[in-house]
Amino acid sequence: MSERPTSATPVPGPWRRLRRAAAPRATRAQVLAGVLCAALGFGVVVQVRQTDTSGLADLRESDLVRILDDTTERGDRLAAEVQELEATRRELTEGSDRAAAAEQAAAARAREYGLLAGTLPAHGPGIVATITDPGSALRSTNLIQLVQELRDSGAEGIQVGGTRVVAQTAFADGSGGVLVDGRPERSPYVVTVIGDPSTLATALDIPGGVRETLRSAGADLDVQQRPGEDGVSLTALHAVSAPQYARPASPQQ
Amino acid sequence: MIAAVGLVVGVVLGVLLHPEVPVALQPYLPIAVVAALDAVFGGLRAVLDGIFDDKVFVVSFLSNAVVAALVVYLGDQLGVGSQLSTGVVVVLGVRIFSNVAAIRRHLFNA
Numbered sequence: 001m002s003e004r005p006t007s008a009t010p011v012p013g014p015w016r017r018l019r020r021a022a023a024p025r026a027t028r029a030q031v032l033a034g035v036l037c038a039a040l041g042f043g044v045v046v047q048v049r050q051t052d053t054s055g056l057a058d059l060r061e062s063d064l065v066r067i068l069d070d071t072t073e074r075g076d077r078l079a080a081e082v083q084e085l086e087a088t089r090r091e092l093t094e095g096s097d098r099a100a101a102a103e104q105a106a107a108a109r110a111r112e113y114g115l116l117a118g119t120l121p122a123h124g125p126g127i128v129a130t131i132t133d134p135g136s137a138l139r140s141t142n143l144i145q146l147v148q149e150l151r152d153s154g155a156e157g158i159q160v161g162g163t164r165v166v167a168q169t170a171f172a173d174g175s176g177g178v179l180v181d182g183r184p185e186r187s188p189y190v191v192t193v194i195g196d197p198s199t200l201a202t203a204l205d206i207p208g209g210v211r212e213t214l215r216s217a218g219a220d221l222d223v224q225q226r227p228g229e230d231g232v233s234l235t236a237l238h239a240v241s242a243p244q245y246a247r248p249a250s251p252q253q
Numbered sequence: 254m255i256a257a258v259g260l261v262v263g264v265v266l267g268v269l270l271h272p273e274v275p276v277a278l279q280p281y282l283p284i285a286v287v288a289a290l291d292a293v294f295g296g297l298r299a300v301l302d303g304i305f306d307d308k309v310f311v312v313s314f315l316s317n318a319v320v321a322a323l324v325v326y327l328g329d330q331l332g333v334g335s336q337l338s339t340g341v342v343v344v345l346g347v348r349i350f351s352n353v354a355a356i357r358r359h360l361f362n363a
Contacts, residue, residue: 014301014359017300017303018300018360022257027307029305029306029307029310030256031255032307032310032311033255033256033259033296033307034255034256034258034262035259036256036289036293036310036311036314036315037256037257037259037260037263037293038259038263038266039263039289040260040263040286040289040290040293041259041260041261041263041264041266041267042263042264042266042267043267043282043289044263044264044290045263045266045267045268045271046267046272046274047274047283047286049267049271050274050279051283060280060329060334060335062334063335
């Protein structure tokens with residue numbers, strides 16, 4: 001930076017003036033300025049160090065009060081947050097408990113519906129009815145009557161031959177036998193039923209009932225009751241296909 | 254030059270000795286330092302104005318520091334210490350800025 005005397009700068013120029021003032025001379029002004037500047041530098045360094053190391057002990061009373069206020073407020077806020085989070089956690093725990101209960105209930109219902117829909121194998125006390133029809137005189141109506149009679153008397157699961165009887169099961173006459181859901185069955189027809197054995201057996205024996213009808217048609221009905229733990233097993237399953245036309249309707253209000 | 258040397262000597266002394274500030278002085282030292290800074294910039298400006306006077310410099314330096322500290326002390330006694338020290342720092346800051354601006358105009362014509 002060189003001296004640039006212009007109309008605005010007083011003569012002699014500021015740089016020269018600065019240089020002259022800075023020239024080391026043992027004048028009283030120089031010495032005093034040096035001493036005071038030393039004091040200033042000392043003070044600055046001391047204060048900087050003090051600021052670096054100062055903890056709570058160096059603070060004023062008002063600052064301490066403010067810090068205490070801040071800390072208290074912060075503590076309150078955090079405590080409120082803790083409460084909120086604990087409430088959320090409680091909600092979530094209870095929610096998962098409820099979800100587990102709902103899952104159990106849903107599984108139980110699925111088992112029930114599986115039995116009803118014939119998609120699960122079933123076991124229980126019941127009867128095994130065997131129809132021997134040497135003359136192939138049995139018609140589908142006889143089987144339908146049999147099934148109706150069994151349902152009437154509280155049958156909870158019915159299997160004709162290798163077919164589980166469900167709501168959709170259809171009986172039709174075939175050549176030399178009966179078609180159950182399109183599957184040909186022949187004599188002897190074995191009908192396995194779960195339900196109260198004596199009630200079921202009695203229902204088939206009522207006058208003018210299934211047994212008499214079959215006998216008049218030339219077929220013979222043999223009923224074995226299987227009460228207790230042994231019981232009977234329904235092993236045939238009904239394959240459920242997704243409904244093509246039916247849709248759930250919203251319940252009427 | 255001697256002033257610059259003195260500044261360096263003071264810094265070195267502070268680093269080497271790192272003395273503990275007495276508790277009673279702790280609130281007032283920073284204010285005094287800022288006031289002294291103001292006096293130094295004022296002196297520099299006076300040099301460039303060609304009106305530097307050693308007596309004025311010494312007196313303004315010492316009185317600035319002492320008065321600033323006293324004002325803050327008084328504020329502490331009155332219960333407005335922190336507000337008053339803020340006020341003193343603002344005033345001194347404004348003065349430092351105006352002095353630096355004058356120095357800048359002298360040296361760089363800008």
